[in-house]
Amino acid sequence: MALLKRVYDWIDLRIGAREIVKKELTGYLLPRNINEWYSLGSVLMVIFALQVLTGMLLMVYYVPDAEKAFRSVTFVMNELPYGWLIRLCHAVGSNMMVAVLILHMLSTLMMGSYKSPRELNWVSGFTLFALVQGISLTGYLLPWSQLSFWATTVATNSANAIPVVGPYLVEFLRGGKLVGPPTLGRFFAVHVAVLPVVIAAVIGAHLFLLKRTGISTPPFGSLETKKPWRPDSYSYQHHPGGIPFFPNYALQDLTSICVYFAIFLAVVFFLPNMLFTPDAFVPANAFKTPAHIKPEWYFLANYQTLKIFPSELLGLSIQAAAMTFLALLPFIDRSPERHPLKRPVFLACAIGGILLWIGLSVWGHFS
Amino acid sequence: MENDGRRKFLGVCLAGATTVAVAAAAYPVLQYLAPRSGAQGADKLVFATTDIPEGEAKFFEYAGAAAVLVKTKSGNIAALSAVCTHLGCIVQWEKDKQDFICPCHGGLYSAEGAVTGGPPPKPLAKIPVSVAEGKITVG
């Protein structure tokens, strides 16, 4: 203990560590009525870190070559000690990341935290959502199974509906007329080299914005006097008399992370095959389309939307419009009220939207 | 004050639990990364005597490392590690001089693996070899 204190003193003398700790941890005050939902961001960062770590471990044995990819994944899953565990953590983790990200966004929506002055937080968060979907899609192809091959064929094909550039775009995405070895090369590069770096950078931006604007006060049982945000000059939103981030809220973050891990490990050990159909264990065959090819659960609503409209262009445009609407929500919904029960129109739209998304997903799953 | 005692107790419990969790996570990772034993076993290798003409050498992989089988002009057969004992480069057979030279720093070895010049500190390791009925068995 004494030794640790001397090391800390030594560092403090040089870089002023105590000052940083005081400012960013113990002296970083959060609203008194902060709730559990605010810890999902920390959970997501842990999930992302774990994805990076398991991804690095998988890269030790994975071979990004159409001839060898499937074999190498089978080898990891069956021959290597604990290879199955690392692969399943990566595969389950990617699904969990999307699921927790959706929860994180829903809590932001319900508590109105996206509103002025936090438009940029919402936009950067929405960008992360799109990037995570992208990294999931590119990673899905890498095992080179029947499931990944044909799901990628269907997914890339939807770009065909874009007028003029559509067909070329599809070819560009695939690196050829059809999904094949060139697709694996580019998806691998995007999955392991491009998107992780971009996601890490946008997470950095997201946190920077959070720290500069200051954390929002939950709209429930607010004890703070409401000081409306005045857009004439920059001011950090302080929470005087609030609870310190460290140790109080850091312990909440840790609790949520532990609960998350319990759920995550339960899926990894007991329900891993929720994610895989038997086609996931058959090597890709470009000449044999299996029956019942469906995208991942979080793309089912998009998939069904494309199917129900008579023209693919219309389906795609509606999706693009919905996405743009969501991305620009803080610029459209400008009222300062944040309590969901005092925003009946918003609440009705939000619940309707969620039900529509669930309905489309279920329909897409059973169609 | 009561809180202090509870805090300390919980802190110790958590520190212990965290140590266990880290160890439990590290063990599979180390097992996963550990080199595969048995994948490069020291199995016996068999060559036909006709594979190597007199005065020539044949390089092959043995037990996960480079090895060489050499038949001198006098008909002697030797199996040696081809890894130079100086810094680990692979020695080359010089047919005209009937010796091994290491291309990295000019270490010289005889056809039997003894150091005849240059920096190598030790002779090339010998691998057991036997010749019977037109077959050379290494290992």
Place this chain on the structure above:
Amino acid sequence: MIRISAKLRASLFLASLGALLLAALAGPLTAGAAAPASAAATEQPETVCIQCHSALPDKLGAPVNLWRQSIHAENGISCNGCHGGDPKNADDAMNRSRGFLGAPKEADIPAFCGRCHPGVLKDYLASAHGRALGKGGPTCFTCHGNHQVLKASLDLINEKSCTRCHSFERAKTIRAAMQQTEGYIVGIDRRITGFQAIGVDTDRLGKGLFAVRNRFHTLFHDVDVARVRAESAQINTELAKLDRDLKVIEEARAKRKIAGGIAVAFMLLMAALVLLLKKTYD
């Protein structure tokens, strides 16, 4: 009041976290169960044989429908596979110079089928059944039928069929000797398929079973009780080896579940500890 609502909110939070994660993931589970593992049988373009014969009456048209229900149809073996001829050209469909064979004479039946089933032909010819060929003994069609050939199984050895020529006694003994092995093979096959569908590398086991099954199938045409018994015993030991290998996989997976249970319980314990520690700061 505030404390109660805080507790409520916390449990609501945990419940939604768990429920949404699981609900979101539950979809593909049913997808896996609903989707049949094998793709539909390969569709063959209709041959000229079928085009004409399905319109013909009685003896000339009946084989088409019988064939449609056969294992041959399932595996994409069409008329020309056995009868020869050109299935793409109506003029040459029954041209002998194009390899058309027509229907075989009774004594030629084993050779006719044996072109594709040479192993079975050899076993049959060596058996009492085969030695009686042309002297009132049974041909392939006697037991297997002709156009509606079904997947071979022990059910073909039954009292009704065998007593057409002789008593059922000996056949019954043979069938009893093979019954257990058959059940063993079917059971192991089901376990291998099950493992394959959840990502276990069953390549080696599958090939092993294929070899054993083939060896077992050669017994079907042997009517020597002693040999069937001896061979069945050997095949059973081979199957026991596969059974052991499968048990090793099953045990490893059961161990994983135990480890998983411990890991989940441990994380919940950690969560409780951190939560209690947090409470000391409230």
